[in-house]
Amino acid sequence: MPARRRTGAQVSVIIPTYNRAELLRGSLAALAAQQPPDGGGFEVIVADDGSADETRSVVRDFEHRLDLGYWFQEDRGFRAAAARNAGARLASAPVLVFLDAGVRPGAGFVRAHLAAHSAPPAGQTRAVVGYTYGYRPDADPLPRSATGLPRTPEEIVRRHGHQIGFQDVRHLAFERFGFDLGTAVVPWQWFWSLNCSVRAADFWEVGGFDEDFRSWGGEDLDLGYRLHRRGTAFTVSRDAWALDTPHERSVEDDLSSGAENVLMMARKHPEPVTELLWAWFAEPRDHFEISHDWNVEDEYLLVLRAAEQARGSVVTNELAALRELPAGTRVAVFGCGPVLPEGLPSAELFDFDGSLAGPSPSGGRVRHALGVRTPLADQSVDHVLVTSRLSGVWDRWGNWILDEAHRIGRHVDTRWLAADKVRTATEALL
Secondary structure (H helix, E strand, O other): OOOOOOOOOOEEEEEEEOOOHHHHHHHHHHHHOOOOOOOOOEEEEEEEOOOOOOHHHHHHHOOOOOOEEEEEOOOOOOOHHHHHHHHHHHOOOOEEEEEOOOEEEOOOHHHHHHHHOOOOOOOOOEEEEEEEEOOOOOOOOOOHHHOOOOOOHHHHHHHHOOOHHHOOOOHHHHHHOOOOHHHOOOHHHHOOOOEEEEEHHHHHHOOOOOOOOOOOOOHHHHHHHHHHHHOOEEEEEEEEEEEEOOOOOOHHHHHHHHHHHHHHHHHHOOOHHHHHHHHHHOOOOOOOOOOOOOOHHHHHHHHHHHHHHHOOOOOHHHHHHHHHOOOOOOEEEEOOOOOOOOOOOOEEEEEOOHHHOEEOOOOOEEEEOOOOOOOOOOOOEEEEEEOHHHHHHHHHHHHHHHHHHHHHEEEEEOHHHHHHHHHHHHHHHO
């Protein structure tokens, strides 16, 4: 296999792959046609997750055209996160670009990724989301004949790039923020590993990809979340564009896997924003229709506004009813608020106001959660109290919260809803 030819690369392009030899060939051919960065080169590292096809032969075909490295790990199931980390360990450049096999970059791709890291906001580093034409995880946007490998990415984008169905599936979200996600509240939801970059120092500071992700989906969002929490700024580079090559996809399996992995992420980082992300990936429900352009941004802004409106409001009267429960009753409270009455039984306490998270006066701990999906196991408590503090999100998320309350608890108390209906009816009569 190719020897590492340390050339003082400025950028390391890391491509994980598994039994996609011809798709990999298209990516490597496009990288071989790159305009190298000024003042230095770039390297490419293929991180093979146990392929049994012609992947090694394809890599050999490019060993004299690219500064190329190769990593092979035994096939022990889906380990793309581990493969990307292994490729990053081989990397010698300060900027890491992650590219999926079959994604073919335009000629200025490497230069553009490097340029996007050259002038971040003061005191910040950047994570860069590369624009990707033709990526549709649920369908091929164009016939295979239109995107066939004999044509260059530039030819295909020149012919089809204006078509709405061929644009990056995230295009409307990018356009909303002027292609700079610095003002987004949840920028990491668009940080997808098929075409993205980050400085190596930032990547390793947050621990790289979490190798506990062992099936499709979620490991890139998890990395983006941790980068965001660290203070990394996110931006979109339209110049760092690439083109996805149509190929067979296991759409239903991928969506199911994505939901499970995002649930794992929500358990790792329990807070309302990860609950909302899980809701996007979860099985379709009748509670409300999630449209194609639905995103966590708007939903999380709604939750933040409701939490701000509820700030300072107390529900001690509702909580006091818990004293009537038999001794030893296992209790969970959604929307516990800032004040807990004396003599409150031990309970699993949740509130969607993050400022309340931490030790509670009763000796327990308030966890930051909306109640759409909590870390508690099925039927792990006897009684769930859902308080009126959640009234501001109820029209949108009430059905989901009720589902979750019934999942974790044997009895669910939402008496404030009945009182609210009576009050509304009375006001209508006056």
